[in-house]
Structure formats: structure tokens, C-alpha cells
Amino acid sequence: xxxxxxxxxxxxxxxxxxxxxxxxxxxxxxxxxxxxxxxxxxxxxxxxxxxxxxxxxxxxxxxxxxxxxxxxxxxxxxxxxxxxxxxxxxxxxxxxxxxxxxxxxxxxxxxxxxxxxxxxxxxxxxxxxxxxxxxxxxxxxxxxxxxxxxxxxxxxxxxxxxxxxxxxxxxxxxxxxxxxxxxxxxxxxxxxxxxxxxxxxxxxxxxxxxxxxxxxxxxxxxxxxxxxxxxxxxxxxxxxxxxxxxxxxxxxxxxxxxxxxxxxxx
Amino acid sequence: xxxxxxxxxxxxxxxxxxxxxxxxxxxxxxxxxxxxxxxxxxxxxxxxxxxxxxxxxxxxxxxxxxxxxxxxxxxxxxxxxxxxxxxxxxxxxxxxxxxxxxxxxxxxxxxxxxxxxxxxxxxxxxxxxxxxxxxxxxxxxxxxxxxxxxxxxxxxxxxxxxxxxxxxxxxxxxxxxxxxxxxxxxxxxxxxxxxxxxxxxxxxxxxxxxxxxxxxxxxxxxxxxxxxxxxxxxxxxxxxxxxx
Numbered sequence: 001x002x003x004x005x006x007x008x009x010x011x012x013x014x015x016x017x018x019x020x021x022x023x024x025x026x027x028x029x030x031x032x033x034x035x036x037x038x039x040x041x042x043x044x045x046x047x048x049x050x051x052x053x054x055x056x057x058x059x060x061x062x063x064x065x066x067x068x069x070x071x072x073x074x075x076x077x078x079x080x081x082x083x084x085x086x087x088x089x090x091x092x093x094x095x096x097x098x099x100x101x102x103x104x105x106x107x108x109x110x111x112x113x114x115x116x117x118x119x120x121x122x123x124x125x126x127x128x129x130x131x132x133x134x135x136x137x138x139x140x141x142x143x144x145x146x147x148x149x150x151x152x153x154x155x156x157x158x159x160x161x162x163x164x165x166x167x168x169x170x171x172x173x174x175x176x177x178x179x180x181x182x183x184x185x186x187x188x189x190x191x192x193x194x195x196x197x198x199x200x201x202x203x204x205x206x207x208x209x210x211x212x213x214x215x216x217x218x219x220x221x222x223x224x225x226x227x228x229x230x231x232x233x234x235x236x237x238x239x240x241x242x243x244x245x246x247x248x249x250x251x252x253x254x255x256x257x258x259x260x261x262x263x264x265x266x
Numbered sequence: 267x268x269x270x271x272x273x274x275x276x277x278x279x280x281x282x283x284x285x286x287x288x289x290x291x292x293x294x295x296x297x298x299x300x301x302x303x304x305x306x307x308x309x310x311x312x313x314x315x316x317x318x319x320x321x322x323x324x325x326x327x328x329x330x331x332x333x334x335x336x337x338x339x340x341x342x343x344x345x346x347x348x349x350x351x352x353x354x355x356x357x358x359x360x361x362x363x364x365x366x367x368x369x370x371x372x373x374x375x376x377x378x379x380x381x382x383x384x385x386x387x388x389x390x391x392x393x394x395x396x397x398x399x400x401x402x403x404x405x406x407x408x409x410x411x412x413x414x415x416x417x418x419x420x421x422x423x424x425x426x427x428x429x430x431x432x433x434x435x436x437x438x439x440x441x442x443x444x445x446x447x448x449x450x451x452x453x454x455x456x457x458x459x460x461x462x463x464x465x466x467x468x469x470x471x472x473x474x475x476x477x478x479x480x481x482x483x484x485x486x487x488x489x490x491x492x493x494x495x496x497x498x499x500x501x502x503x504x505x506x507x508x509x510x
Contacts, residue, residue, distance in 0.1 A: 227360075230456065
């Protein structure tokens with residue numbers, strides 16, 4: 001009995017980490033979002049809802065809408081491109097599919113900034129005579145490039161569980177390819193697709209480097225907006241309110257992710 | 267199926283295309299000689315490696331302790347720890363970078379090497395815990411008990427019965443923490459302070475001004491480091507699969 005409690009102090013590093021480095025900083029952000037700042041950019045400990053009111057200002061509200069739009073369109077694009085790929089992988093023998101997955105993951109071991117740097121060179125090729133660098137289309141393509149594996153891997157593990165004989169049965173009974181997808185494949189894999197979508201959507205809400213570098217920082221997205229508030233214009237309460245909003249949005253989506261993952265796994 | 271295969275090759279090519287450009291531009295003598303002449307860049311590179319090594323040692327040791335502590339926790343305690351571990355992994359990274367900045371400023375911790383190290387430990391710790399928890403769960407306690415029965419000293423038990431079983435987990439956790447720390451931009455960007463610069467931040471500022479060929483040589487070096495570290499962890503993984 002006492003042996004069990006003898007080592008309970010070992011949990012101390014975890015508690016220190018959680019309270020000192022995760023929870024503490026977050027609580028401070030929440031607190032800061034309710035404060036104001038003076039003209040020198042110093043945070044003043046006076047309670048106010050100013051920052052939240054400011055967030056509703058059309059100027060800042062547009063930033064949110066643009067971010068949501070970018071995140072949603074990147075998510076849809078990633079799912080759309082990744083689904084057929086994942087389906088192809090799922091019909092391959094296991095060891096071949098594993099080799100493909102290794103092939104896809106290798107580029108992602110290299111530093112993200114260097115990959116973005118090289119991706120800019122790809123965008124500069126201008127095969128159709130239109131430049132994609134510093135445009136929204138370029139940003140979207142870079143998001144696709146960076147987040148595709150986030151969608152691909154969960155989609156693969158969902159599709160892998162679909163028995164080929166079900167598809168063959170539908171095919172033998174005269175179903176068209178479209179019918180097979182809509183009536184057989186989609187109902188089975190739907191929850192996996194939702195999970196994969198959230199795994200792209202949540203991190204892409206806070207993306208900073210792609211809008212800053214590929215987009216040239218022309219349009220503010222949430223990530224670039226936050227950087228600006230904290231490092232350039234020193235409006236910490238406003239930035240904190242935006243973080244609270246971001247984290248709340250992510251947290252409301254998380255339980256859905258957990259349930260969908262559970263569904264997808266059973 | 268044939269069409270799907272062509273499609274998959276095209277997507278894979280899309281994912282590889284930037285890497286081809288990096289390797290093509292970096293694999294020449296001129297780029298490498300420029301890199302070797304650039305003492306400032308090499309200095310930053312070495313400091314980043316030092317930061318990554320320190321991070322991975324501390325993070326892995328603390329995660330090992332935590333993994334052992336979890337064994338004696340109640341199932342409720344374990345669930346709480348699991349939630350606490352997963353939270354930093356799923357929330358957007360920028361929220362952490364900024365909350366560290368605000369927190370460190372509040373507690374008067376000077377921004378620089380120490381704040382970078384603390385922030386890097388903070389975000390690699392989750393990943394290390396998951397790896398080490400898995401590793402500790404798979405320990406064969408019979409071997410440890412046998413060593414005890416045969417009268418081994420506490421040190422001998424640890425050295426010969428426990429440590430070899432933990433080693434694959436320790437290697438995997440170290441490799442992961444090392445590469446996460448070396449690659450991190452966003453969190454370092456907010457807590458770096460004025461004097462301290464990590465490699466990704468240096469690359470970022472070079473991208474906004476002028477990119478020299480030496481950057482491409484450096485990316486070849488970084489690519490080799492990551493391939494090498496993944497190979498190490500894979501080899502260790504296969505080794506344990508074989509022995510068990």
C-alpha cells in the first residue's frame with residue numbers, strides 16, 4: 001500500500017510543466033484580454049471589455065472571416081485531393097502502402113522554412129503566364145502543400161479498414177463508380193473524413209508563415225494579425241482577446257474530433 | 267486503378283517538387299564553400315543544435331520520470347494527465363508562442379537563451395511523454411524481478427534489466443524532441459528576445475532580405491540530419507521488434 005504512494009512525487013515534473021508552462025501562460029492571456037493598455041503599449045490592470053468590442057470592429061472582423069475562409073477552403077481542397085490518393089494507397093498491399101507513406105513523409109522532415117522557400121520557387125515557374133507568388137491562390141496552394149499529409153494519413157487509416165469485397169459486391173451488382181462512392185464508400189468513411197478535416201482546419205487557423213511569406217504579408221490573417229499585435233503595434237489586450245477566441249473555437253471543435261476519431265476507429 | 271496510380275504519382279511529385287529544387291540548388295561546391303565561409307550562419311547553426319540537444323536531454327529525462335509516475339496513478343489521474351498532454355499538441359502553435367511571451371515578460375524572465383530553452387522543453391514535453399509512456403508500458407517486469415531475486419544491486423538492476431528495455435523509447439523520444447526543437451520557428455520567434463537567434467529565425471529574416479546560395483547548401487545539410495535521425499530511430503525500432 002505505502003509502496004504505491006512512495007513514488008508519487010515523481011509526478012512533480014509533469015505538474016510543474018502543466019501549471020507553470022501551459023496553464024499559467026493561458027490564464028494570463030485570458031486575464032490580459034480583459035485589461036487595457038496605455039499610450040506606450042504597456043498593459044494597464046484595469047478591467048474592461050474594450051478588446052472584445054474592438055474585435056467586432058469590421059476592420060478586425062474581416063481578418064477573422066478571411067482566416068475562416070482560408071482555413072475552410074484549405075481543408076476542403078486537402079480532403080478533395082487526398083481522398084483519391086488515400087483510396088489508391090488503401091487498396092495496395094500493406095508493405096507497398098507503407099513505402100508510399102514513407103515517400104510522402106520524407107519531404108516533411110526538412111525544415112519548414114526551407115520548404116516554403118523552395119515552394120516559392122515552384123510558384124515562380126509561371127507555366128500559364130500568371131504569377132502565383134504574393135496572391136491568395138498562391139497562399140492556398142502553399143496551404144495545400146503543407147497540410148496535405150495531415151489529411152492523407154487519417155484518410156488512409158480510415159479507408160484501409162474498408163473491405164474490398166464490399167466494393168466488389170456493389171460493382172458486381174451493377175453500381176456505377178459514382179454510386180459506389182456515394183452509396184457505399186462515403187457512408188462508411190464519412191466520420192474519418194470529418195476527423196481528417198478537423199486535423200487540417202484547427203492548425204490552419206493559426207498559420208503564420210504561409211500568409212506572411214507566400215502572401216507577402218499583404219492581407220492580414222489571424223496568424224499575421226497576432227504577430228502584428230504582439231510584436232509591432234503592442235496591443236497585447238486586443239491580441240489576447242483574439243487568442244481567447246482562437247482557442248475557444250479550437251476547443252469547441254475538439255470534442256467532435258475525439259468522437260469522430262472514436263467512430264472512425266470502431 | 268491505372269488512373270488513380272498516375273494521379274497518386276502526380277500528388278507525390280507535387281509534395282516532392284520543393285525538395286528537388288532545394289537539393290538541386292544546394293548540391294554544388296560553390297554553395298558549400300560559401301556556407302563554410304559564413305561564420306555567422308554557422309555559429310547560429312551550432313547554437314541551434316546545442317539548444318536542440320539540451321532540450322531533448324531535459325525533455326526526455328523528465329518524460330521518463332513522468333512515465334514511471336503514471337504507473338502508480340489512478341485511472342482518473344492518468345486520464346487527466348493524458349488530456350493535459352494532448353492539449354498542447356492539438357491547439358494552434360501560435361497560441362503557445364504568444365502565451366509564453368506574455369508569461370515570461372510577466373514573471374520578469376529575460377527573453378533569450380533561457381526563455382527559448384523553457385519554451386522548447388514545454389512544447390516537446392508532450393511528444394516525449396507519449397513515446398516514453400508507451401515504452402514504460404511495455405517493460406517486462408519479470409526481468410527486473412528476476413534480477414532482484416538473483417540479488418542484483420539497485421544500480422545493476424537499472425543498468426542491466428531496466429535501461430536496455432527503455433533505450434528504444436529514449437532514442438525515439440530524443441530524436442523527436444531534437445528535430446522538433448531544431449525545426450521550430452513560431453514559438454522561438456516570440457520568445458527569442460533581442461540577442462538570441464535560432465536557425466529558422468535567421469532563415470526567416472534572410473528570406474525577407476536576401477537569400478544566398480549558402481542557404482541551399484545548409485538545407486542539404488539539414489535534410490541529411492533529418493534523414494539520418496529518422497533512420498536511427500527506425501533501426502532501433504526494428505531492433506526491438508526483432509528481440510521481442
